[in-house]
Amino acid sequence: MSQRAIYGRSFDETDGQTLPAETTCPECDGALRTEGGETSCSVCGLIIDEYRIDHQGGVGGYVDDEETERTGPPLTFGRHDRGLSTTIGWNRDAKGNTLPAAKRRRLNRQRTQNRRAKWRSKAERNLGHACFEIARLVSALELPTVVRESASKTYRTAQQADLITGRSIESMAAGAVYAACRCGGFAVSASAVADVSVSSTDHVQHAYSVLNVELSLETPVIQPGSLIPKLATGCDCSPQVQHRALELATQAVDAGLANGRNPAGVAAGCLYTAVSEHDGVTTQAEIAAAAEVSVETVRSRYQELQDRV
Ligand SMILES: [Zn+2]
Known part of the structure; x- marks a missing residue:
């Protein structure tokens, strides 16, 4: 990490603040250093001053082993041009001054051309x-x-x-x-x-x-346990019921009850078992509706859990 001169501030960022007079640590008289916008003692680590903006140049580039300048946000797949589009502004330049009419007309034409050239195909x-x-x-x-x-x-x-x-x-x-x-x-x-x-x-x-x-997407198998928190919240179940349902889901997977079954059905069966153990009022139909499975599925998963776990 590169070091910056102690208290190196630009003129417009010192307003309202007075610069500390000392150049040694008030606690142990050690030398001060300013690094990453923070002035601290090099001996005891006492932080003397914090400063929001770090003026030292960042490590340029987002691609490894490539000399690239840092210009704008990183590339994204979320936009068709990967976020590299050009935007031509309106009526004012970068300093906020109004543009002359001739230049405005030229920018209008450029904007039209830019809009047409935005899509290559x-x-x-x-x-x-x-x-x-x-x-x-x-x-x-x-x-x-x-x-x-x-x-x-x-x-x-x-x-x-x-x-x-x-x-x-x-x-x-x-x-x-x-x-x-x-x-x-x-x-x-x-x-x-x-x-x-x-x-x-x-x-x-x-x-x-x-x-x-x-x-050939690498889709992991859905585990019944991962569906339970959302299901329990949807049925207004207590945290105790949810906790028990998660336990049951783990047991059901270990006992092989989830093999070849719809994970949502297994999760619904576990939740219903937990509800009935805690004398809950949530019905099979409510859980089935929240899990988007049939009531029969909830019932048979519930029965399997009763028999095997
Ligand atoms: Zn110190």
Whole structure:
């Protein structure tokens, strides 16, 4: 880490503050050093002064072993041009001065040209549309940016593999979001994605299976335990019931009860068992509705748990 001169401040950032007079530590008389915007004693580590802005140049570049300047945010898969678009502003220059009329007219023409040149092909325009749709779905589902990046990357790969042709952009975008949730371990069902999408649950499932089969996605198996917190919250169960249901889910997996079963059904069976153990009032039908399985499934998973665990 490079070192900066002690108390090196630029003129406009010292307002309202007086610079400390001493250059040695008030506690132990050790030498002071300023590093990363923080002035501390090199001997005892006492922090004398904190300073928000670090003026030293950062390590340039986001790509390893490559000399790149730091300009703007890192590249993202979430935008069709990976976030490298040009934006031409309006009527004022960088210093806030009003532009003369001739220059404004020129900028207007440039803006039009830029808008027309933004898409190099129909495929790129479609990709832009899909990226926008993915961002909208991820936002509506309140999922983190990592899902958006992953879904956009999957969609991009699918487009390169010619999987989008003949299918709707919206359903493939929804399928990519569902795939990103599955691969990232987020407990979001296909019907939850379909609720915020224009596509039906079947279309989302179908798009996901196309992506899964053709692109060989590394989808981990859903564990019943991962579905329980959301299910328990949806049924207003107490933390004790949820805790017991998680225990039962682990036991059910260990006993092989989850093999070949719908994880949502196993989770619902575990939750119902926990509810009945704690004299809860939640019915099988309520749990079945929250888990999107039939009441019969809940009942038979419940029976299996009673017999085997
Ligand atoms: Zn000191």
